[in-house]
Amino acid sequence: MNKRILLICLLLATTILRLDAQEKCYTAIRRAKKVSEKPELKMIFEQKEQVLQQILADKSYAKRSNIIVPIVVHIVYNLDTENISDEQIHSQIQVLNDDFGFTNKNKLDVSHAFYKYCAASGIEFKLANTDPTGNPTTGITRTKTDKDIWKKTEFEDVKFTDYGGINSWDPTSYLNIWVANLDDSSDVLGLTIPPDELSSYPEYDGLVIRHEAFGTMGTAGTNGFPFANLGRTVTHEIGHWFNLHHIWGDTLCGNDMVADTEPADSANHECPTFPLHPKNSCGSSENGEMFMNYMDYSSDTCMNMFTIDQIERMKATISLYRSKLLTSKGYSMARIEENDLLHYYEIHPNPSNGTFHLRTTKDTDIQAVVTLVDILGNTVKTFGKATNNTLLNCDDLPNGIYFIQIQKDAFSKTLKVILNRE
């Protein structure tokens, strides 16, 4: 073997080793560390699993299909590039609703052998619109930190204001997701605290995700994480948040406590070809391993399904551990309806020779704040709280194009107006 071939072989071996050793998700590793530090936890977790299995056997859990989970996204950034945009955050919420709603574009074809196991979960995700004190919110917090990177041993520090991160919102009413600059020298994309730890460590409950594995735009998929470009790290980690395990059960041919996922010997990476390892040594069927399941380690482009039994397990978990989500005030329909009313505002006349008449076609008073902005984006007039039938006097302004912004909480409507005196 000449030196050139030897070098290529070494490079290939390194690549394969990297994939084998790749730990995209830190959830199970953290859990194993906790158990090794405190061995009595093993039995506690097993007892809790028995309770869950009993609930599943009895089918004594809420089977409702309109569960809304309010999310608060905590952006913790050092560099401006890590302070990801609202659009990137919204793209992540869309992915969650597509994946959990089984409306994802890459779902299996009906002719696929695994299609019959797929279903919509009935779980929906919304950015919170009401914070823990009852005030309006965008569901996004932004915290500038001195910490330029979060090392593996510090991932959970991001959940605490005292350590350079930000404290959680009540984890029984909100799903907290911290998005931060996790150490690039690790392959970890994210981690979750499983729900059976909620009562012991409520302040830790939630997800930590690297910003390059969050959403489908902006920094998603950058900095050497091209396989994490479609927001499915968060889909996977929320699976853990609802008590799902990796489909290989975190050990050779392990048990994921779900009946309709195929037995798998270990994690799969990238995008294998179906069928993968048919009739494997763990006892899979001729269809092989379910590498496209969200709870495997395949690339984002390759993942596309939760199974019916995984969904049942998530629902039972909500009943057992996360039932307060069902009555959470974090996402208020009333507030949405109130903000929807903004769309009924109209301006007359337009163009105007000096005074605009603001009115709403719905007979209501939502106390919106109205400002006039010029074409450069500068606020030139503030009218304060405007209601129906409000006169906006602009006699003192020169002719031109302006924008009237009607703002209510985190929502706004902008109307283009023209001042044109003869």
Ligand SMILES: [Zn+2]
């Ligand atoms: Zn995982």
